[in-house]
Amino acid sequence: MAKKISNTFTNKELLGFYEKMFLIRKFEEKAGQLYGAGKIGGFCHLYIGQEAVVTGILSSIQSEDTVVTSYRDHGHILARGVDPKYVMAELTGRKDGISKGKGGSMHMFSKANRFYGGHGIVGAQVPIGVGLAFAHKYRNEKKISRVYVGDGAMSNGQVFEAFNLASLWNLPVLFIIENNRYGMGTAVNRSAAGKDLYERATVFGIKGEKINGMDFFEVSQAAIRARDHIYENSKPYVIEMDTYRYRGHSMSDPATYRTKDEVSEMKSNDPLLSMKNKLLKDFKVKQDEILDIETNIKKQIKEVEKFSLESPLPELNELFTEVYL
């Protein structure tokens, strides 16, 4: 595997992906702390444990490609390159937040970074993402829309409608099912009949596969396969990621529906650790290079925290702006 990946990415690029994963992990840990301290309110869904999914997919993305996801979106907008300080300031509900403090955890967007949300209603992002793909095809652009969807949404009717439309109209869209095994507190086997979730897309004539979503290299290879399939065939593709969230569904979830043993077993398979080990062993990356990255990110997160707490609350007149354009 090392050989194949080293043909695709330089060590510098691989370190860049590791840096992204580490940033997401540290950002989310900080968000969890700030939530506990009462600095972040409302719903707050952390991405810890699933970092390899978004980063592996990122390794196949062109800057003009579009991305849309659900409410567990902090990691996704960071992966897309938005400065974490604006994301954290959104979580603290401040003026400098990416949505000016009006969106919150679940509603963040960046046109410049081709990130189209951040959608709070389960499943709603899927037809929207198919619409982004429609726009790419309509304008004859060589772009792919990447649509993330959780296991919980895979029983939602509009998702099937979107699969049908995407396949019927041959739209350039990659569906990424982040199967973290629980839709809130309901295990997949208690909510979804049948075997694998991605088969719910293949019945519409969409090609797909299921892979280990805890490993950056596996995700990256699948993402590149999917991208090439979409380019070559002008048809959608689906990848189901077997992944896991370490934290509860949201901050208020004690996660009593699963055992501690299960969580610790999944943590032994940690995507950051396994990537780090492979970089050291298979790619001969130096320990110091990784340490430098980690030190810098930790420093950056401190600045991000400071920024998000020092940014003022939005002006009251912001209440009435941006209802209409």
Added chain:
Amino acid sequence: MNILLPALSPTMEQGNLVKWLVKEGQQVNSGDILAEIETDKATMELESPDDGIIQKIIVEEGAENISVNSPIAVLKVEGEDEDSSSNLTVEEKSPKSEVNISKDIQSTSVNIRSVFNNQVADDKNWNEKEITMREALNNAIAEEMELDKDVFLLGEEVAEYDGAYKVTQGLLDKFGSKRVLDTPISEHGFTGLAIGAAMAGLKPICEFMTFNFSMQAIDQIINSAAKSLYMSGGEINVPIVFRGPNGAAARVAAQHSQCFISWYSHIPGLIVVAPSNARDAKGLLKSSIRNPNPVIFLEHELLYKEKTNVPSENNFLIPLGKANVINEGSDLTIIGFSMSVHRILSALPEIQKLGLNPDIIDLRSIKPLDEECIYQSVKKTNRVVIVEDGWGNTSFGSHLSYLIQSNCFDYLDSEIVKVSGKDVPMPYAENLEAFALPTKEEILSAVQKVTYKN
């Protein structure tokens, strides 16, 4: 037996006989195609109701505007009395409904034409042509698609079928299948798709075959289309028009007859438009397509065939949020929109007989609302009647009444009276349906109440 011109749709009143496929003296079997009939929506085939011989063709091919239920041919059926063909029309035994709405509206179709044709919307000398609202909407879409390649049309049966109500007739031929798309019966999915395309900068026109089906997609309309600009801090706008027939058509009963004005005008982030005539329909739809916000454009099936003079130019626009005073008076203000404007106009002659001359305001846009126009009129007349087809409970009319009393309290000389649809699911029976909607009698009695003429 007489073969009658059938009603091929709930709203069809007349048809054209395009072609006879049989000759006099020809033997036919039940179910054989006898003729092609053209309605305002489609060309349909007329089947033989029984086995027999075509004895006589009464209406020649090419004849136009034949009334529904008039005899067009005589079929000699074996075993039937020779002379029975002449008196086969069954006497109408069922009681006629006391309130005949379609008649009311027919009588106003002349009225509305003169009302809208005589008004000057602006100073320009438009090249005007009398066309139906259906044609006006079609022209608006075609012109905007011509002007802006980002505009596209999608919905059920909008392309190959030419539109369930023929509003989109010919657009597929003109613009091709890339820009005029038939969707599966999948409102939630294609609405979300259209919103995603709008987020990427395209300008979709998303047709609901009727707005009743928009309920399947209402989460996408409200949570995705209406709120995205706000919750993205101004980053993502959704330039989209949702359009289609709204309100009660004719005898299509509870699940296909309701008015969504109150539903959608409740939502911040949506613009809501409801034209009453062809001229407004064109100007408002063009403005809606050009607007960068999501617009709910509520048409009315029973008004599609109504004609007014409409400017042919592609730069004819009517601004959103501007009401239209269609009758100027001083005794009271009557406010309506879409179909209720026609109900008000049908009552106008009798209102005038009471010695009253009302300001009649056609709101045209529900959101934004032309409050200035309304208050100006109320401050002049001091009396208000509001007419709306939708249910009265927590309705737009109720809100309008609140706005008027809080902005014009000192000017009011009587209570505000609201005439709404009754708070019941729409019944099927003709008389019950007519009674479920605002009636002329109710409008008259409201007028009498606010003017103390009862």
